[in-house]
Amino acid sequence: MKKETKKKIQIMEILEEELRKHVLSLNLCSTLEKAALYTLELPGKRLRPTFLMTSALDFDVEEKIALRGAVAVEMMHTASLIHDDLPAIDNDDYRRGKPSNHVMFGEDTAIMAGDLLFVRALDICNELGDPSLSNAFSRTLIELVDGEMRDIAMSKANGKNDDIVKMYKKKTGALFAFAFSFGPRLKGKNVEKYEEAGYDFGISFQIFDDIADINSTFEEIGKTPHKDLKQHKSTLVQRIGVEESKKFADTLYRRVLENLKDSPKLLSEIKNVEDTVRRE
Ligand code: FPP
């Protein structure tokens, strides 16, 4: 096995331990602890923390700091998925191939588990002591909530193409923008092009997620397929079709590669996961 691959596996194992540790250290009541750990430890792709740590590597950010950022970003993502699956929102009984948090623990506990993880994520980020990073993370959370609300609103009244893209940018792009700009931000560099790359990546990621909702099986995606149509979701795929949506995602993807020219390790990580994202 290549030295680089070995190191990557090692760091991902440390990430899993750290995710667990940052919940266990809170001495919570056992139901909340179990519920928070349940979704956090379901096998996910860990894309956001991987990108964040790679961005940190490109800008010589200490590994210890990068790991904390990675924990924060994955916790925030997990919190958002727990809430997204709730009966009042997407009402999905499955996540990552297993019953959703509210199916396992009840709606009341799932709401608390999501709340806990998102506050803990902010906490961990604040502990890094960089005000610009903390501000960026809080703004990310606001974008996530606003994006999700736009998604909810557009399932009641159809959205136009631009509104849908804006919703994708916020609900999915914001966390990628935070991860892609982690290294340069901590080194006081201009983060604009890295954030833009993150938003573009997130939009194209969401397009492929919506295509997967139509074309994939439960076994392939680990969540209920054909949900978007049933729940009257406004998606770009429903408005312009699969082929046009893919073309749009490819245009964004080319812009991602262009904007990440000065972050070579992140650029190569993006290329590594391209197949996973496109699910083709
Ligand atoms: C999944 O999208 C959901 C999101 C990308 C964002 C969810 C955001 C929130 C619930 C607001 C933030 C809340 C907290 C607690 C941080 P999807 O439904 O299109 O994808 P799916 O098929 O994987 O469910």
Ligand code: MG
């Ligand atoms: Mg959902």
